[in-house]
């Protein structure tokens with residue numbers, strides 16, 4: 095009796111170790127040779143939405159509502175913008191209000207193409223900044239809020255298939271890039287110039303009067319940050335933990 099129980103425990107532990115984190119039951123799966131694979135993936139982006147907002151602990155995916163970025167470093171060195179800023183504990187609200195219009199997995203060439211639209215993103219957090227924006231000095235620290243009315247994002251990912259653990263194939267990203275466009279960006283920094291009301295108002299007005307140019311200049315940095323989030327927190331988390339054959343099962 096005792097020994098068979100031991101065997102059972104041993105086998106069960108072996109199973110958990112083999113498969114690592116197990117895919118939760120609600121996690122949508124699409125067959126890689128399904129001729130409607132891309133439609134299946136689009137539907138999957140909707141199925142997963144409520145779970146993504148709370149986070150998927152089984153796959154070490156953090157909560158996306160809000161999504162928290164501990165630290166962002168921004169540094170611009172152009173003639174119009176010459177500043178260093180650090181954003182601490184940035185909370186992003188609205189990321190899961192997304193609609194994917196494309197989620198294509200080109201299986202034979204091992205690449206993904208995704209397009210998505212997000213309505214109303216808001217960000218808040220703490221900042222420190224020093225330097226110049228549009229020839230005016232900017233200096234201070236405090237809290238900030240920022241928002242966009244609408245955002246389009248395209249993500250491309252090239253992957254390879256590699257045997258990583260337990261002789262199983264996993265998807266490994268070799269290149270991820272993304273591009274974003276936003277409309278209606280706004281930003282407000284509280285606490286500039288040690289809380290000097292007049293300087294703070296002038297600086298916030300300069301920022302918002304030139305916000306589209308500011309966004310264009312910061313776009314490459316923001317795209318890099320977005321690429322890192324998508325690659326590290328979402329795709330690598332899923333792709334690195336769930337074997338290829340389980341994530342995109344071949345048809346029986």
Ligand SMILES: *[C@@H]1O[C@H](CO)[C@@H](O)[C@H](O)[C@H]1NC(C)=O
Pocket residue numbers: 182183219220236237
């Ligand atoms: C953010 O700033 C607020 C107000 O200045 C402060 O109370 C809070 O401790 C700061 N939080 C972090 C994480 O720095």
Ligand SMILES: *[C@@H]1O[C@H](CO)[C@@H](O)[C@H](O)[C@H]1NC(C)=O
Pocket residue numbers: 246247248273274275
């Ligand atoms: C952003 O806008 C540019 C120029 O209009 C366009 O070429 C690009 O495809 C857009 N990107 C996204 C992600 O919508």
Ligand SMILES: *[C@@H]1O[C@H](CO)[C@@H](O)[C@H](O)[C@H]1NC(C)=O
Pocket residue numbers: 248249250271272273
């Ligand atoms: C990603 O990089 C590839 C190859 O360099 C390029 O063709 C594609 O347009 C880029 N896509 C995005 C979304 O930036």
Ligand SMILES: *[C@@H]1O[C@H](CO)[C@@H](O)[C@H](O)[C@H]1NC(C)=O
Pocket residue numbers: 211244245246275276277
């Ligand atoms: C995003 O794309 C849609 C559809 O092409 C377009 O109507 C919308 O204006 C775009 N938004 C931004 C911020 O570029």
